[in-house]
Amino acid sequence: MKTVPVLVVALVPASLALAIAFGSVDLGPAQLADALLFRGDEIAREIVWGVRAPRALAAFACGGLLALAGALLQVLLRNPLADPAILGVSGGAAAGALAAMLLGVGAAGLNLAALAGASIAAGAVFAFSLGRSGWNPYRVLLTGVALASGFGALVGLMLSLAPSAQVQGMLFWLLGDLSPAADPSVALVVLAACAALAFSQSAALDVLILGEDKARSLGVAVARLQAIAFGCATLATVAAVLLGGSIGFVGLVVPHLLRLSGIHRHGALLPLSACLGGSLLALADTLARTAAAPAELPVGVLTAAIGVPVLLFLLGRLR
Amino acid sequence: MLEAAGLGLSAGGRELVRALDLSLAPGAFWSLLGRNGAGKTSLVLALAGLRSPQAGTVALDGVALAAHPRGELARRIAVLLQDEEPDFWGSVLDYVMLGRYPRSRSAWSRDEEGAAAARHRLAELDLADRDAQTYRTLSGGERQRARIAQLLLQDADILLLDEPLQHLDLNHQAQVMRTLSRCASGGKTVLAALHEPGHAARHCDFAVLLYDAGRASLGRSSDMLTQANLEALYQCRLEAAGTGSFLPS
Structure with a gap:
């Protein structure tokens, strides 16, 4: 039982090391070690510290955040198939980002538009699920699904209207792509804060599994x-x-992988989900950068390629 | 002392309980009998403070339930619900240990005292060798006993149970009734919604009979559980059964 947490935690430095060691440019072990210690060749240093390390951390933060959100939503909606996309937030962000691309605004404008889209979606889910009779998980689910498909239609519309030169950038964004990710620090701070806050509620989340009335009692x-x-x-x-x-x-x-490995208490499940999600996405992104180098694959394609068979396997085991 | 005064409950437009006065004193074991849909579950939920009554009040030691902090209430009143999400991924022991939440909610320290108490409760309900088994793999009756073990571990003064005997075989029905009876003798207040008048007559001191259309009557089991009353309650003729009708001695 104790080996799973140890392995998952050990995977964090291992995955980050692999993400920094491999890339489209081959750096030998000696060169890599020098660059890590801020010695030797300036180009190698720039590749390691200026490009690969931020990218690896961005992938880690992104995967950690998504896995943490997934673990929380699965217990809250009492639905094993809940994942972050179900909030409609991803769809809202995608519609905002594509609109920004269509209008030709810069990277800052794109992020702002994505944030606006995500906020609208999140606000709508909150507004519609906090009914007069209190909180209702099923309304969250339905609102999120409805919003997600609405935004999906909007995204389709923009894809069909966009000039062909822009379509590839849009598709990369939609499939999930870390290449424009520059600064992972905000996401890392959000990850730490969310993980800490969620962890502080872990014992209560364990009880919530018994149902709302029992948890109240x-x-x-x-x-x-x-x-x-x-x-x-x-x-x-x-x-x-x-x-x-x-x-x-x-x-x-990611949360299901941990549950199937015998991790079910949220005190362990939440932090380990963040660790495992981060490590897996750092590894997937390394593969996305190197598999077809110098071209980059969208990392979302890789996570789907791994995720779909794993999900089907899990569904087979879930009675 | 848990007291309901002038309690009125309705669900789905039907009046279930009208102007019910009920006071549950420490040491008393109450049965709650009635036809399907008579309002047993609604009454249990209202007494536990999980549903607001349409009329009247429920008070614990003279203070309305809503005025008690949730955490304190959880140390005083424990409730066994009829339905529960079965999707628990941990072991039977982990499941029972959730009953410790009102008393020990630290994510860090190991609750050895709680684990020992949980094992004791499991043994009491014939699940001594099942503590490491995955909860989801238990049978319906075993789950029911694990849920009762969890309830007992909560160690509240007042136990409200909605159909504690569901899914249980004859022997375990009697075992659960004896366990609840011991709780009452030890000074706890116990109220159980039952479909088994035989068990109620043998183990419970008092009975609440919920008739249709909001009528209720209550009193000592020996006075309440008569053939005439039960025939009126269940709206069918009853006869003393011969072969095949047994209660464990």
């Missing part, structure tokens, strides 16, 4: 807990989507 302030966890999941999803676009399957699959 055991002393859990259910509405407050749901608001905190939903807020966390939304914030994490927004931060991840702004950094890497709509990367799928990490948020869905």
Whole structure:
């Protein structure tokens, strides 16, 4: 039982090291070691510290945020198939980002537009699910699904209207792509904050699995807990989507992988989801950068290629 | 002391309970009997503070339930619900240990005292060797006993149980009733919604009968659980059964 957490935690430095060691430019072990210690060749130093390290950390932050959001949504919506895309936040961000591309505004404008789209989606989900009779997980689910398909239609419309030169950039954004990711620091801070906040609620989340009434009878302030966890999941999803676009399957699959390995208490599940999601996306992104170098594959394609069979396998095991 | 005064409950436009006065004193074991849809579950939920009554109040030690902090209420009142999400991924022991939440909610420290108490509760309900088994793989009756073990671990003064005997075989029905009876003798207040008048007559001191259209009557089991009352309650003729009708001795 103890080996799984140890392996998952050990995977964090290992995946980051691999992400820094491999890239489109071959750096030998000696060169790599020098560059890591800020010695030797300036180009190698720039590649390691200026390009690969931020990219590796961006991938880690993105994957960690998505997996954390997925783990939270799965317990809150009591639905094993819940993942960050279900909030409609990814769809809102995608519609905003594509609109910005269509209008030809710069990178800052694109991020702002994606943030605006994500906020509109999140706001709508909150507004529609906090009904008069309190919080309702099913309304969250339905609102999120409705918004996601609405934004999907909007995205399709923009794709069909866009000049062909822009379509490839748009498709990369939609598939999930970390190549424009520059500064992972905001996402890392959000990851740490969300993980800490979610962890502080982990014992109450364990009890929430028994259902809202039972949790209430055991002393859990259910509405407050749901608001905190939903807020966390939304914030994490927004931060991840702004950094890497709509990367799928990490948020869905990672918490299930841990549950199937015997990790079910949220005190362990939440932090380990963040670690495993981050490590897996750092590895997937390394593969995306190197598999067809010098061309880059959208990392979302790789996570889907791994995620779909894993998901089908899991569905087979879930009765 | 848990007291309902002038309690009125309705669900789906039907009046279930009208102007019910009920006071549950420490040491008393109550049964709650009625036909399907008579309002047993609604009454249990209202007494537990999980549903607001349409009329009247429920008070614990003279203070309305809503005025008690949730955490404190969880140490005083424990409730076994009829339905529960079965999607728990951990072991039987992990499941029972959730009953410790009102008393120990630290994510860091190991709750050895709680684990020992949980094992004791599991043994009491014939699940001693099942503590490491995955909860999801238990049978329906075993799950029901694990849920009761969790309830007992909560160690509240007042136990409200909605159909505690569902899914249980004859022997375990009697075992659960004896366990609840011991809780009452130990000074706890116990109220159980039951479909088994035989068990109620043998183990419970008092009975609440919920009739249709909001009528209720309550009193000592020996006075309440008569053939005439039960025939009126269940709206069918009853006869003393011969072969095949047994209660565990």
